[in-house]
Amino acid sequence: MRVLIVDDEPELREQIALSLRQQQYTVDTAGDGALALEKVFADPFDLIVLDLMLPEKDGFTVLRELRAEGVKTPVLMLTAKGEVDSRVKGLDLGADDYLHKPFSMAELLARIRALLRRSHEQISPVLTIGNIRLDTNTRIVTLDNQPVSLTPKEFSLLEFLFYNRNRAISRFTMAEHVWGDAFDPFTMSNNIDVHIKNVRKKLNDQGGRIIVTVRGVGYMAKDEQA
Known part of the structure; x- marks a missing residue:
């Protein structure tokens, strides 16, 4: 799971990042709103922890721009204690939960787990592009209703691309995720x-019709029906 921590306090930012890495999350950080947007638009995240008081662009602006661009990544908003109006505004703009400072790391981790659990429950366990069907529960892939044998790493790569269909994913992000x-x-x-070459061969997609090479970036699962 990839989590982005956005906070302008370096010590707190690194403390949160360390706690998440100890729980086997893959973590990236940003100290201002502009950099946060740049990172989210470049590579997908599973969750964003977003402070409101940020330089360049504040948390409200970041949240507004993310939702305007159709980014549905769950956002956990960090607010100062007692800022009821800020919490209401953040939730209205599309935040999924909030936590006021100061907070315990145990509560932060619990809220992150809950948001990720809720997010994945809303996603269908079966992902389909063209004649390829991927069941994330049984970890079975079929091509024209015939089972395809993938290694665990091949399955994870295909699953990640399918979850992020029609979005270019860098090789670094794919490696980090898998x-x-x-x-x-x-x-x-x-x-x-x-x-990727092995997956394409097994899916009879050597021409890259579904798993498309994005020059200078990486790969994309292309779904023309989406």
């Missing part, structure tokens, strides 16, 4: 390309 901190940045690009 291998976590264990991937080697020196062999990452070639490793991803080899796995």
Whole structure:
């Protein structure tokens, strides 16, 4: 799971990031609103922890622009204690939950788990593009209703691309999602390309009709029906 922490307090930002990494989350951080938007639009996240008081662009502006662009990533908003109007405004703009400062790390982690659980419950366990059907519960992939045997890493890559259909995903993000901190940045690009080549072959997609190569970036699962 990829989480973006957006807060202009370096010490708090790194404290949250460390706690999440210890729970096996993949974490990125931003110290201002403009950088946060840049990162979200470049690569998908599973959840965003967003402080309201930010330089460049405040949390309200970030939230407004995310929702205006159709980004549905769950947002946990951090507010100062007693700021009822701010919490109401944030929720009206599309925040999914809020937590006021100061907070315990245990409560923050619990709220993150709840938001991620709620988010994934709303997503159908079966993902379909064209004649390819991927069941995230049974981890079975079929092509024209015939089962296709994928390795665990191949399945995870295909699942990640299908979840983010019609969105270019960088090789770095794919490696980070599938291998976590264990991937080697020196062999990452070639490793991803080899796995994608194998998936395409098994899905009879050697021409890249569904798993499209995005030059200079990585790959995209193209769904013309979406």
